[in-house]
Amino acid sequence: MNIPETLRYARTHEWVSEPEGGVVTVGVSDFAQDQLGDVVFVELPSVGQTVAAEDAVAVVESVKTASDIYAPVSGTITEVNDALEQAPEAINEAPYQAGWLFRIEATDSAEREGLLDAAAYRAACEEES
Amino acid sequence: MNTTPLTEAHEALGARMTDFAGTRMPLQYPTGIAQEHIAVREAVGVFDVSHMAELRISGAGALELLRFALLNDAAKLRVGRAHYTMIPNDSGGLIDDAYLYHLREHDWLVVANAANRGAVAERLSSLASGRDAVEVRDVSDLWSLLAVQGPGAAVLLDRLIDADLTAVRKNDTLSAGFAASPVRLARTGYTGEDGFELFVRPADVVEVWNAVTAAGAVPCGLGARDSLRLEAGFPLFGHELGPASDPRCTPFGWVVKDKAFAGREAYGEASCARRLVGLRLLGRGIARQGYRVLKNGAHVGDVTSGTISPLTRDSIAFAWLDAELAEPGSEVAVEIRAQQVSATLVEPPFFRPDARVS
Numbered sequence A: 001m002n003i004p005e006t007l008r009y010a011r012t013h014e015w016v017s018e019p020e021g022g023v024v025t026v027g028v029s030d031f032a033q034d035q036l037g038d039v040v041f042v043e044l045p046s047v048g049q050t051v052a053a054e055d056a057v058a059v060v061e062s063v064k065t066a067s068d069i070y071a072p073v074s075g076t077i078t079e080v081n082d083a084l085e086q087a088p089e090a091i092n093e094a095p096y097q098a099g100w101l102f103r104i105e106a107t108d109s110a111e112r113e114g115l116l117d118a119a120a121y122r123a124a125c126e127e128e129s
Numbered sequence B: 001m002n003t004t005p006l007t008e009a010h011e012a013l014g015a016r017m018t019d020f021a022g023t024r025m026p027l028q029y030p031t032g033i034a035q036e037h038i039a040v041r042e043a044v045g046v047f048d049v050s051h052m053a054e055l056r057i058s059g060a061g062a063l064e065l066l067r068f069a070l071l072n073d074a075a076k077l078r079v080g081r082a083h084y085t086m087i088p089n090d091s092g093g094l095i096d097d098a099y100l101y102h103l104r105e106h107d108w109l110v111v112a113n114a115a116n117r118g119a120v121a122e123r124l125s126s127l128a129s130g131r132d133a134v135e136v137r138d139v140s141d142l143w144s145l146l147a148v149q150g151p152g153a154a155v156l157l158d159r160l161i162d163a164d165l166t167a168v169r170k171n172d173t174l175s176a177g178f179a180a181s182p183v184r185l186a187r188t189g190y191t192g193e194d195g196f197e198l199f200v201r202p203a204d205v206v207e208v209w210n211a212v213t214a215a216g217a218v219p220c221g222l223g224a225r226d227s228l229r230l231e232a233g234f235p236l237f238g239h240e241l242g243p244a245s246d247p248r249c250t251p252f253g254w255v256v257k258d259k260a261f262a263g264r265e266a267y268g269e270a271s272c273a274r275r276l277v278g279l280r281l282l283g284r285g286i287a288r289q290g291y292r293v294l295k296n297g298a299h300v301g302d303v304t305s306g307t308i309s310p311l312t313r314d315s316i317a318f319a320w321l322d323a324e325l326a327e328p329g330s331e332v333a334v335e336i337r338a339q340q341v342s343a344t345l346v347e348p349p350f351f352r353p354d355a356r357v358s
Helices: A030-034 A111-115 A118-128 B008-012 B033-042 B063-070 B114-128 B153-158 B205-214 B222-230
Strands: A014-016 A023-028 A039-043 A054-064 A068-069 A075-080 A101-105 B016-020 B022-027 B045-048 B053-058 B083-090 B093-104 B107-112 B133-140 B144-151 B174-179 B179-184 B195-200 B276-282 B292-295 B298-308 B315-322 B330-338 B340-347
Touching: A023 B174, A075 B276, A101 A111, B008 B016, B008 B022, B008 B205, B016 B276, B022 B222, B033 B045, B033 B195, B033 B222, B045 B205, B045 B222, B053 B063, B053 B114, B063 B107, B083 B179, B093 B114, B093 B174, B093 B179, B114 B133, B144 B153, B144 B205, B153 B195, B179 B205, B222 B298, B276 B298, B276 B330, B292 B315, B298 B330, B315 B330, B315 B340
Parallel strands: none
Antiparallel strands: A014 A023, A023 A101, A039 A054, A054 A068, A075 A101, B016 B022, B045 B144, B053 B107, B053 B133, B083 B093, B093 B107, B144 B195, B174 B179, B179 B195, B276 B315, B276 B340, B292 B298, B292 B330, B298 B315, B330 B340
């Protein structure tokens, strides 16, 4: 199970990158994409949308099920990964690279620190499986 | 929970396992459902379906019992042939759908859904009691079952089986040898592709599975089994068909033959307030069991199964729909998580060979 050390993780399986100019990138973890199975559709938030941590802001739909994706931190959506419209399978194939979902200009940098680090997330996944 | 002799093999392959009707079965392998589905459509896949129920009906009175208990006409099924059938209940609906195999004179096999094993055994036994010269036995534990499916299935099995497969037509069944093991073979399946089902002794099935996979068949789980059968337009009991379903209101009404059958009084004249139809969604989304079908805001139907075809990327579904709307080409909407997605009625099967994207 691939769990990069540089990222932070929500219990709901979203990953958050290190901030670059106050903007973080968000996606779903390797564990999450494996649980979901083949992704067929993604509903992304709108650029400019204000989100609060733990709001359901996106939906990832696989053949098996549709899963809500929750904003791991509060802020404004600055970018969404439009390439997922044509190639939703990027979420399965490269969940931490080409499969990114959206970017948030975070309002409170402390929120990211409150998320799980790689070791804690790994432990949480082991509990779940 | 029950296991099959292949449970360890599935786990060794990294399958994600699930509890299916009380048996631990592979849902998918690391390959994934979409690739497994594609392997069956383009090459050859192999499924462990040992969880299915098998009932052996034997004796000179077996034919009469089967003609009465099942909707399709067993009298039309010669030795060495098999056909799709259904088991009616006494309230105008169904106990299960099934496949009937005429193994040899006075010797028949009914293969039914694992979840309905008890109900089917009970029904056949109860209709048999008081009848002469017929015996009903639940032989589910005596058989393991593999399905080898896809355009490459015949070539693959021809090298491993001692029968001349070019002489075996669709729906034929026969005994044959698979290396050292006796098998019963049938050119039947649930995927819509050419393929074979192999009834194997449980003691032999690991070896048969290993030989078939070593020869190139891709292991496929229940997830792919479901997307394949749906794309091929086949019903799944518990979704399209159930205890209250009149098969005459579905595309499978051809199974109901004009003869006496147990429960016929409750069937009466065919009168379909709703019909089972196929849908192809025109917008984004997957229709799932229980989603409502709407027309001008009114609730006119319910989805029973839905998926995305990995090859065409079509979003397809079955639904029971108010009969007056059930015309091919008719447009309705499927309610998917508060959005209404347009859909058009299509006649199953859902293949569109001209629309393959890969």
